[in-house]
Amino acid sequence: MPTKIEKDVISGRETTGQVWDGLRELNTPIPRWWLYTFIATCVWSVGYVVVYPSVPGLFGYYHGAINYSTRVEVNGQVASIAAIRARSMDRIEATPFAQIASDPKLMAVAMAAGKITFANNCQPCHGAGGGGRPGFPTLASDSWIWGGKLEDIQTSVQHGIRNEDPDARMSQMPRFGVDGLLKPVEIAAVADYVLALRGANKDGTDVTAGGKLYAENCVACHGEKGEGKREVGAPNLRSAVNLYGTSKDAIIAQISAPRQGVMPGWNARLDAATIKSVAIYVHSLGGGE
């Protein structure tokens, strides 16, 4: 490889010494301003090392002259945004539901907070938009077990259902089949009667026997006409929506060995204003009373 460095007549500069197909390349130094910029960055870096956290150690690190920390900064930002939110959230906590509804701005905050909180905490079971899943109530519907008023929803969210919380909503349906309280034939008769309550007993089966059994065993909780009793969490049996199904098989299964769904209480995890916001959001989904 020819490495003869030549001097170029036109520019007065030296070539790199290499020749490619007769082409020579000028050995052009970087511009002076570039060099100065480089030196300036070197100087800057020294200052940077002194001022900012820079040198790692075995048990810590050099914190820098101004003791800067991104973690402290982000905590400060989080705290400041929380302080801004607190202004609205404190008002939500202190304001009764009826007054929140008449304040569009506060309502907008509550709806936004409720929507996000719902998506983060409730959606896995209750589905996006409160659409429900098998065994988990559809919150967008107007069929409620424990009540669909804002206060009812608030209580359900606060304490949950059938959990360790002493204030949790509690109800226990007897296991009529498994514990031998009713014979399978009787259970089937009750199921027919329950279907008839809803007007879904289309084949005209005689439900007198079932009605008698219903009056003896079920009326206390589910009511004379099957309208249910929310204080004890007994579902309305005339509703077209039922948590564990509306077919005869589903009813028989539920009488024999009732499934008793559990919902955690959210008092420990969510603050009062957030729970209120969730209640407002759930109430707005379509079933609110």
Add this chain to the structure above:
Amino acid sequence: MNEYVTPPGGEVSLYGDRVRVYPRAVQGIARNFKWALLIFCLAVYYILPWVRWNRGPGNPNQAVLLDISTERFYFFGITFWPQDIVLLTGGLILAAVGLFLITSLFGRIWCGYACPQTVWTDLFMLVERWIEGDRNARMRRDAGPTSLDKVWRKLAKHSVWLGVAFWTGGGWIMYYVDAPTVVGDFWTGQASYGVYGFTFLFTATTYVLAGWAREQVCTYMCPWPRFQSAMLDEQTLIVTYQGWRGEPRGRGKRDVVPAPAFGDCIDCHACVHVCPTGIDIRDGVQLECIGCGLCVDACNEIMTRTSQPLWLIKWDTLARQAGLAKGELVEPIKLIRPRTLIYLAVLGIAVAAMGIGLAMRSLLEVSVQHERAPLFVRLHDGSLRNAYTLKLVNKYTHDVSFTVTVEAAMRAKLQVAGSTDAPADAITILVPADSVGAYRVFLDAAPGGVEAKNAEITFLLRDTTDNILIKRSANFIGAGKPGGG
């Protein structure tokens, strides 16, 4: 080594040093037209934000306002919404084709007279001449040593320049925020960072571009000179030096017998000295020429003084000049040619399309969005509910209320979400003036089996004041099996 050739004069550089241009003052027809247009353009620019236009209470009363925070463009009686952005596209096409047409007819008169770069450069040169004197005085002072006279004049010039630039930068901001308000806020320190930032930015760009960069912008930064040649042809009216008449140029007596050895050009360089881009028009059409015609004025002055016919430099076409050079009889200037007709036709189509677009612009827009999660909800009485969000854009300055009904194969009732009214066949919703309303509505199909299937439905929205009917089709999602059983 021996392949390299040293050019005459020794060193070459890939980069030419900037040759400072010291344009001389000149009087004449082109200059007068340029002043008139300058005054007009600047007057429009500086005064327009202060023009008021009553749009009723609650609306801005500035005639021209591009309100970014509320996403509205107010232009006198018209309010544009972001949805009207297509009209902006049309406007830009209009401007481009208009520029093509004008350029193919009269050369770069946009560059020479109306371009903001030209207008503000002219204004800055005017200031410069007032403070530092004309070409010769400026050249002498710049070449001379630093003196008190030089320093104060430079200081004064740059101060006035910065003042004009600030006025310009501030004027720009006034198109985006209410002018009287922003002026008050600006000086009391209450304007936003954006206002201060952009005022500074546009002050800086005006000062740099009109004070320092000047013709460098036209020659090196602007793309227009690079593709203008596609619009020019032999029939385009351009500023041209009549070489056949002027050459051979030279100084000397003209009234000698026999005929003098010179053409009409006395080689005085007046045309070069007045040129804002510092070129010699006698070299023919060139990239740097912005077609301002100041050289025409300068040459006419000289021709008058030397008692020769005017218009040695004139507006003419290349075709005519070629003919004249050969001593032929030349045709008059042809304004109507295929090129200009095509541009005119495109312009006409664009204008018509824009006009129709503006006239047909819908002031009410409705869209229906089906709720995606959940798609449907079974209610306790067995009916099936679908939720929809009605988005209504009301571009009117008055409230509009709609009566909403649904055309569907099944029995279905409507209810506004959150309303305490019972589901009904028709609901009324209100969209306040100049706003977008979003209503979540429920459509409950009565139990009976029909609701099990998906169905096409139609929302009918009737504007209760103007009785305008808007139809929007939507889908009703069925449960796939009958409810209630």
